[in-house]
Amino acid sequence: MSSHEQALVSLLSQLAFSFDGAILGAALAYAAVRSVLKFAANSSALRKLHKAPSLSVSDLRSLIENSEAESDSDGSKLVIVRGNVEAKSVVDGNWKSLRPNVLVSHESGDKAVIIQRTQTCIYNEWKGFFGWPSDLRALFARSWREQESTSLRMVPFILVEGGQWSQPDYVVVNMDGARQPLPLTTVYHQLQPIHASPYTFLQALFGHNYPVGLLDEEKILQLGQYISAVGLCSFKNGIAEIKPSKDLPYFLSVMTKDQMIVDLAFKTKVLLWSGIFLGSLSVGVLGYAVLRNWNKWKAWRHRRQLQQRSSAVSDDIDSQVAQEDDETEVPDGELCVICLMRRRRSAFIPCGHLVCCQRCAISVEREVTPKCPVCRQQVRNSVRIYES
Template structure:
């Protein structure tokens, strides 16, 4: 670990343990809450997949026509269908079906219905003669710089059962609004080095990132691939179609229904126990931090009170004849507490001059000192001298 990384780790540890671990407890509470929310969503998806029927493409028509509308989702039925990928042009029923509408991989030449090409520029960094610049750039420049470009192409496709054309039963796949990952196959993967230039030398000299390689990838969804579709299936004009369900983590996948259930069950258990453990830790840390900070606050109040008493003891002479003066004192100038000495101390911040200095100090030493007249909380008192 470098010196800068060690310094960053030390700063992060100090921030996490600030206020006796309050920030750490809040962070753990946030993570625990997120885990419980994700556990709820995962458990709901698990129940839906467990209750969804697993069908063949040829069985869809009879199931959808006889399904109970009360169990429908968005006008359709949640099903799990296993089928083989083929282009939609294979069932169009016109002259275009003689020329299949498919995509061709640029590198491998394979036929497919989904084609994704990605180019990733790989950067290196040398701290250079002015190494401090790389620390600043790590905070800003990397977030602004785009290192990856992706092109995505797709043609309409269907799922069919194994057999010869023309297909009598098929399922149209509707990808609209889908953010789910696709079971793509990598057919091309190559890393090409980038030759250095004089500009590259200047970038390295001042601690900037500079390109060293270009990674090109090509992934496809080939014809004839056996996949599973999990979604809402509808029947329109006698043709079955399936679209993704936003509440489920799967749409098109290589996994079977049993493997999906096993994966979701394991994930839900991990999320549940992580939420419970992290929640318990956060409660313990926050409770400990609360007790520690409460005790520190009480100690601080006691120290402040002791300091005021010490200062008052050094400034006041109990045997002062002026404080102990008695005799012919008008009633309007007598201390409202002892009624024997003259009023000499004004309270702050209310400003009432109603007590002698000795009684004012006694009022200040209370746990919740308040002015005897207006009952406002006071901070201290000041001795008033006659001119």
């Protein structure tokens, strides 16, 4: 672990255990609430997946007209359709059908309807001769280690039956608003090193991040790929269209309905038990923090009351001593060696010197290293001397 990582871990640990763990308990409570909310959302999505019918493209029209399928507010019904990917231009019925509008991968040459190109620049950091501030900067600039740029190209596509299919038996895939992961296949993956330049040497010398490699990756959704579409299906101008549902974690997937249910059920159980564990842990940590801070507050209040009482007693004694000193004239040989105003009334222990008044003796005792003003011996306590 590098020095700046150790500094970051130390800073986070001090922040987490501040206020006797109250910050850590609040963070655990937040994570528990997030887990419970995700569990509720996944449970709702799991119930919808159980109720959603799974069918082929040819059976879509007859099932949509059946009232047993769950309907949305706009009349769309939640279904799971399995079919092969095909470009929409082949069923448009115009000049585009002579040359299908598809995308071609530059690296593999495969035909696709979705191409995602990702370029990630990987950075390294050397402290350098003048790069001592980089440790402080790294605490807040760890994201500078990688810079990623992603480009996504897409053409309209449909799902059709495998093999022979007629034009009416297809469903248009509407990708508007889709945030679910796509079942893309990686066709190109290469890490290219970046050759150093004089500018790179200067960056390293002064402790700045400098590029060391470029990761180039390309993923596609191929024509003919057999996938499942989970979403709200409706008919527009006699053409079936399916769009994503915001309440479901899936839209396009290579899994079947049963596989989706098993995968989502496992994630739901993990979220449930993590919410229970984090919630119990947060209650324990917060309870411990509250108890510790409550005891600290009571101890502080008790000390405050003792200080107020001792201060009141000291004031009473001082007023009494001052009154006695005012009534009688104090000879010079009996004056306090510190204030030279009041009579000597307190003897130090263990040296036994009677050289200070009670107020000055108390002030000497409250010092960090109390010493007798005469012999400079360590003072443990003082005692009031009364004249008979």
